[in-house]
Amino acid sequence: MKFQKRTVGLIIYFFLLLLPIYWMLNMSFRTNADILSVFSFYPHEPTFDNYLKIFTDKSWYSGYLNTIYYVSMNVVISLMTALPAAYAFSRYSFLGDKHLFFWLLTNRMAPPAVFLLPFFQLYSTFNLIDTHFAVALSHCLFNVPLAVWILEGFMSGVPREIDEMAYIDGYSFPRFFLTIFMPLIRTGIGVTAFFCFMFSWVELLLARTLTTTVAKPIAATMTRTVSASGLDWGLLAAAGILTIVPGALVIWFVRNHLAKGFALGRV
């Protein structure tokens, strides 16, 4: 009996959770005229026009490519820099380690709005405005600290004796790190990559400010449509649905470690 009550509660929650998303999905299969004239719970005459437009119009699909490009770049930069640092934090105590860790943490908490203007000035000086690299680098502000944090949690779960044994057996540090240690924490690396992907994917403010045309993210293309008069709701909904797809795909691979990752590896 108790089990049933639980399940019913959960099903109600998931229903409410999916309802807004379903509504957008519903819109995405309808033309704008249809949306504005008929109120309907499902598409009467499903049409793929909205999706077709996004896949054929360069101003739309290049937005997706740009986003995927800078997000991947950011994930690579974050992981490459965070791996050795996380190892240092989990294995060594060194001068100022706690302060440094705290300082990194503050950057995860920093309001992106604060950095908006200086980023723009800084990247203008180096002629980086409207490049994918600029967005990837600016997202490092919150992703690198996060990556260090999650990885440190996972690395601290590996007993130090493993390191000691490897060094006694004559492994050099790079060889030990690449062939023994990284395979041991591959779950952690996967989870970290997922989180860097996610936070870079959902961020809009910095990505929008630092780009104009060449590296414009899909999210910014969508806001442009919002601000214009005469909204095409169907098109907007289709674009929105397509931004959910990549996240929904990668989430499947980390589903079993998801909870631990959100707890920053510290459960």
Place this chain on the structure above:
Amino acid sequence: MKKWDDNKAWFMVIPVFLVVAVSAILPLMTVVNYSIQDIFGPDNRIFVGIEWYREVLTDSRLHDALNRQLLFSSLVLLIEIPLGILIALMMPKKGWGASLSLVLVALPLLIPWNVIGTIWIIFTRPDIGLFGAAINGLGIAFDHTGAPLDAWITVMLMEVWHWTPLVALLAYAGLQAIPEAYFQAARIDGASTWATFRYIQLPKMRGVLTIAVLLRFMDSFLIYAEPFVLTGGGPGNSTTFLSIYLVKLAVGQFDLGPAAAFSIIYFLIVLLFCWLFYQVLLKVGTGDKS
């Protein structure tokens, strides 16, 4: 775990230090620079000292935004924490049901923030939205673009919909870490569901719940994209939170000086909370081991 004492570990931290320094220290220095000068052009600037800080600190619109922000963040915590725990308790512990619930729960977290706003515009508009139409159909006038209270309700609904999953996932991770023996002991003692929750599950979730409270507080304090897309800070200024006000000031009106001073104050407030966060985390960390 005891750690090796070695300052050479700094070499491993240097890459992170450099990357974050470029994207944090340099910009912050620029902000400080702006906050004490009045800038008319590249070669035309006047040192004004704490003038901008005085202006910002006495700005009544900023006070309003701060109060609004504090109210918003408190409401977020009051609603999302209990709700998140409840959902975590309802989720199956293993099997395909567990995987499916995890994926479903995490779904809102993976949607770009401005798309969240878009979803809720579409969902709550009185003419084309399911929610808006349903409420109006019940005879209650509801319009989030016109009435401040309705705008608040919509933003809160969106926020709860968007971020309760994070609390649920954290609480779920905490629940999963409790050894089965605890529940067996409780069953043998004939403990009620409530007693099991109150004396076993809740204390064991203390660590993750601390993280949940603090993360939710921080992130709701910095909220920008979702309400910006949904309400644009309106109607009037009723949903203008701190970040929205800051961007209005900096980009909309191009008041660099006050915006920079505001940024510094904003950052210091966040830093204060961050420090508290870190202290609590350290305490929780040592508490678990003893």
